[in-house]
Amino acid sequence: AQSVTQPDIHITVSEGASLELRCNYSYGATPYLFWYVQSPGQGLQLLLKYFSGDTLVQGIKGFEAEFKRSQSSFNLRKPSVHWSDAAEYFCAVGAGAGSYQLTFGKGTKLSVIP
Amino acid sequence: GAGVSQSPRYKVTKRGQDVALRCDPISGHVSLYWYRQALGQGPEFLTYFNYEAQQDKSGLPNDRFSAERPEGSISTLTIQRTEQRDSAMYRCASSLQGYEQYFGPGTRLTVT
Numbered sequence: 001a002q003s004v005t006q007p008d009i010h011i012t013v014s015e016g017a018s019l020e021l022r023c024n025y026s027y028g029a030t031p032y033l034f035w036y037v038q039s040p041g042q043g044l045q046l047l048l049k050y051f052s053g054d055t056l057v058q059g060i061k062g063f064e065a066e067f068k069r070s071q072s073s074f075n076l077r078k079p080s081v082h083w084s085d086a087a088e089y090f091c092a093v094g095a096g097a098g099s100y101q102l103t104f105g106k107g108t109k110l111s112v113i114p
Numbered sequence: 115g116a117g118v119s120q121s122p123r124y125k126v127t128k129r130g131q132d133v134a135l136r137c138d139p140i141s142g143h144v145s146l147y148w149y150r151q152a153l154g155q156g157p158e159f160l161t162y163f164n165y166e167a168q169q170d171k172s173g174l175p176n177d178r179f180s181a182e183r184p185e186g187s188i189s190t191l192t193i194q195r196t197e198q199r200d201s202a203m204y205r206c207a208s209s210l211q212g213y214e215q216y217f218g219p220g221t222r223l224t225v226t
Binding site (some may be wrong): 004032034036041042043044045046049084090092094100101102103104105106107 | 117118157158162209216220
C-alpha cells in the first residue's frame, strides 16, 4: 500500500523568505502526486499535480514542486513567501490500478512572520 | 462556477443517533469521493462513486457507514448508531475524471 510522509509538522518562515516543504512517498510504480493547501475554515485547494513528464511542475500562487524518483520525494517550494500563504499543506499520492483514492500525509502547518 | 458544497457544515449529535451528511458535487463531475479527517491528520479515503455506481468502499471503517449516489449527482454519507470515535471532519470531493479532485468545505461532526 502507498504511504506519504511529511516530516515537518510545523514550519515558521519570515515573509519574503524562501520555502521548501518536504514530502516523501512510498509506492511501487510511478506515482501520481499532489499538493493541497487548507486554509482555516476552507476546503482543500489543489496547488499542483504531477502525473508524468517534466519533473518540475508549476502550480498556482507561485508554488512549484519537483519529483525526484531516486529520493521518492516531491518537495514543494516557493521563492518568496507571502503572509497569505500561512495555512496547512498536504502532500498526497494516487494509487492507480483502477481506484482513484488519494493517500494523504499528515500535513505541514506553515506560519509566516511579518 | 459553483464548487463542491456540503451540508450541514456543522453537526452535533448524541451517541447512538444516525446522521446523514450531504455532498453536492461540481456540475458535470462524474466521480465523487468521501474522506474523513481527524484532528491533526490528513484526510483518509472512505469511498468513491463513478456516476451512481459505488466503485470502491474499501475505506469505510465498518458497516455502520454507508454511502449512496442514486442519480449520479448528490451523495449522502450515512453513519448509523454514531459513536464518539466518529467525530471528525467529513470531506467530499468531485472530479471530472481521474485524480484531479476538488474538495468541499467539509462537515464537522461532533458526537457527544
